[in-house]
Amino acid sequence: MSNYTAIREVLNRMSGQYNTFTVPKIYVEYTGDLTTAILLNQVVFLSDKSKRSDGFFYKSYQEWEEEICLSERQVRYSVKKLKNMGFLETSIKKANGAPTVHYKLDYDKLLDSILTFCQIPLEQNVGFHSDNMSQTLTETTTETTTEITTEIPYAEIVNYLNHTAGTKYKHTTKKTQALIKARWNEGFGLDDFTNVINTKVNEWINDSNMKKYLRPETLFSPKFEGYLNQEGGEGNGNYKGSNQLSGYDFSKGNGNITF
Missing domain, CATH: 1.10.10 (Arc Repressor Mutant, subunit A)
Known part of the structure; x- marks a missing residue:
């Protein structure tokens, strides 16, 4: 054999x-x-x-x-x-x-x-x-100790932000990638990013003063964990809004998952 x-x-x-x-x-x-x-x-x-x-x-x-x-x-x-x-x-x-x-x-x-x-x-x-x-x-x-590098889904995260907030950010921007990578290296995953996006979009999308902060430099900043766990947010289990990720097609957008 x-x-x-x-x-x-x-x-x-x-x-x-x-x-x-x-x-x-x-x-x-x-x-x-x-x-x-x-x-x-x-x-x-x-x-x-x-x-x-x-x-x-x-x-x-x-x-x-x-x-x-x-x-x-x-x-x-x-x-x-x-x-x-x-x-x-x-x-x-x-x-x-x-x-x-x-x-x-x-x-x-x-x-x-x-x-x-x-x-x-x-x-x-x-x-x-x-x-x-x-x-x-x-x-x-x-x-044997072997280091495994998990691919960071920059495109999925940024395209989901664009889809949810109606923005047009690029996942290839170095500053945006640096912010995502920093949070990713802290142990946060794709679900955490979508939860923060959902929470802040629901909170700010209809506020003319706050809507401008639906951007990577704000959402993925060191305040990320606070946004994830804020009262009424998805991260703490108290979120009551709709799950915008449900039914979302990750095959849309540059660099996204495709079949």
């Missing part, structure tokens, strides 16, 4: 369950976040179940949510991340008469990438059996 076949069997055995899902720790360490690890886990599982000759399989966003509890926005974000990592391909094809996103996993690239991440040369795996390969990968990953 070849090394690729053995590891592929291990990946399939680890991936995808209907009633519970166990996500291998290596997927979290490799992708850099739990959401993308959950999606990768299910993609690996589903890729061998496709009946298409071209290797694609399809899932609606509703089906993703039912199976692995990820929203459309989370799936779009994680799909983009896996595509940028080089082993996931997407295509719009008809399914049940409607255009639906189809997915295709490149097993060889995934395996090469994971082995590189774990720093395991293929020749060192000769003689390993599929039943102990999973333990070997996990142990090696535990012993």
Whole structure:
């Protein structure tokens, strides 16, 4: 049995369950976040179940949510991340008469990438059996410290601000990127940025004096955490307004998520 076949069997055995899902720790360490690890886990599982000759399989966003509890926005974000990592391909094809996103996993690239991440040369795996390969990968990953750089979604954040506040800021502006990066490095995520935008837009959009402050240099300043946790805001669980992110299409705008 070849090394690729053995590891592929291990990946399939680890991936995808209907009633519970166990996500291998290596997927979290490799992708850099739990959401993308959950999606990768299910993609690996589903890729061998496709009946298409071209290797694609399809899932609606509703089906993703039912199976692995990820929203459309989370799936779009994680799909983009896996595509940028080089082993996931997407295509719009008809399914049940409607255009639906189809997915295709490149097993060889995934395996090469994971082995590189774990720093395991293929020749060192000769003689390993599929039943102990999973333990070997996990142990090696535990012993190896590898820095993972999570892509900062500048375009998604700025385009969402433009969409919500009716502004026209560019996500490529260095000052804007510096502000977003500073908050991102403090541990805030995409949900936090959209929550702050929603909170301040609802508060300021109809105030002629305050509307001008719906801009990156104000919203993403060091006051960001205060905006996130202000009374009546989304960040503290007391927000009563509409969730403007629901149904928002992140495929719009330059540099955004596309399929």
